[in-house]
Amino acid sequence: MPDALRAATDSLARSSDTARLDAELLMAHALGLSRGDMLMRQRDLGVPSDFAALIARRAAGEPVAHIIGTRDFWTITLAVTPDTLIPRPDSETLIEAAVDYFGAQGPQTVLDLGTGSGALLLAALAQWPQARGLGIDASAGALLVARGNAARLDLDARAEFRAGDWATGVEGVFDLLLINPPYIGVDEPLSGDVLREPASALFAGADGLDDYRRIAPDLPRLIAPGGMAAIEIGHRQGDSVGALVAAQGLNVAIRCDLAGLDRCVIATRT
Numbered sequence: 001m002p003d004a005l006r007a008a009t010d011s012l013a014r015s016s017d018t019a020r021l022d023a024e025l026l027m028a029h030a031l032g033l034s035r036g037d038m039l040m041r042q043r044d045l046g047v048p049s050d051f052a053a054l055i056a057r058r059a060a061g062e063p064v065a066h067i068i069g070t071r072d073f074w075t076i077t078l079a080v081t082p083d084t085l086i087p088r089p090d091s092e093t094l095i096e097a098a099v100d101y102f103g104a105q106g107p108q109t110v111l112d113l114g115t116g117s118g119a120l121l122l123a124a125l126a127q128w129p130q131a132r133g134l135g136i137d138a139s140a141g142a143l144l145v146a147r148g149n150a151a152r153l154d155l156d157a158r159a160e161f162r163a164g165d166w167a168t169g170v171e172g173v174f175d176l177l178l179i180n181p182p183y184i185g186v187d188e189p190l191s192g193d194v195l196r197e198p199a200s201a202l203f204a205g206a207d208g209l210d211d212y213r214r215i216a217p218d219l220p221r222l223i224a225p226g227g228m229a230a231i232e233i234g235h236r237q238g239d240s241v242g243a244l245v246a247a248q249g250l251n252v253a254i255r256c257d258l259a260g261l262d263r264c265v266i267a268t269r270t
């Protein structure tokens with residue numbers, strides 16, 4: 001089996017930046033094991049018959065998360081489909097920011113705008129057992145996936161998912177807002193897995209800022225006193241999104257991801 005993993009890694013290296021990890025995840029999936037168990041037992045295990053077919057799908061450009069149907073995010077595992085963005089490690093920056101801000105006590109109420117698979121809301125509810133939350137998305141397909149994830153994670157009693165256009169019609173205030181809107185400019189060149197993801201989760205006008213412009217005016221009425229909003233940004237958007245949010249009379253700070261790139265605008269009330 002180590003030889004099969006090596007050969008699969010070599011064949012994926014031409015098309016994937018994460019060839020070794022891809023091969024390991026697909027091998028673990030074919031064996032019905034966690035990646036950790038597969039790696040520990042690899043010398044004793046045979047190569048499953050469908051492994052080559054899985055590697056061929058990956059080599060043809062299908063994302064690993066679509067092949068195996070799941071993606072790990074923060075402390076949870078989420079189902080994902082072509083209707084949802086595949087949750088990114090970069091987006092965990094928003095949860096880290098909330099953990100730093102609220103500590104163990106956590107928020108009571110959470111609003112996730114553009115919830116997709118439910119990744120951000122469900123990660124927050126898994127983190128803080130007393131919290132309840134609302135996830136909004138314009139995509140009916142994504143909402144189906146999010147509701148399924150909430151049920152599988154046994155978080156559905158505390159999570160509501162609703163179809164909507166950003167915060168239109170959302171009433172009340174929330175301790176924590178988690179917002180990861182589309183932020184890619186329509187002419188930006190893209191390659192790799194992202195080409196298999198829904199355009200409605202990715203693109204936001206010529207400069208990638210259209211959805212921030214729509215969301216920002218609602219922030220002051222949605223953030224509870226003492227609360228905060230964590231808004232994901234592209235790494236060159238800190239100044240422009242920060243200015244949009246500051247123009248609403250909110251305090252603004254920028255938080256970086258693990259690569260040291262601007263990744264999140266933090267908004268709090270003055």
Ligand SMILES: C[S@@+](CC[C@H](N)C(=O)[O-])C[C@H]1O[C@@H](n2cnc3c(N)ncnc32)[C@H](O)[C@@H]1O
Nearest residue numbers: 085087114115116137138139165166180181201
């Ligand atoms: C970048 S994805 C984020 C998904 C998820 N929150 C995550 O971090 O993995 C953006 C999401 O916003 C949703 N969206 C796009 N336009 C929207 C709108 N006008 N109102 C609500 N959601 C919208 C998309 O369907 C997509 O699920």
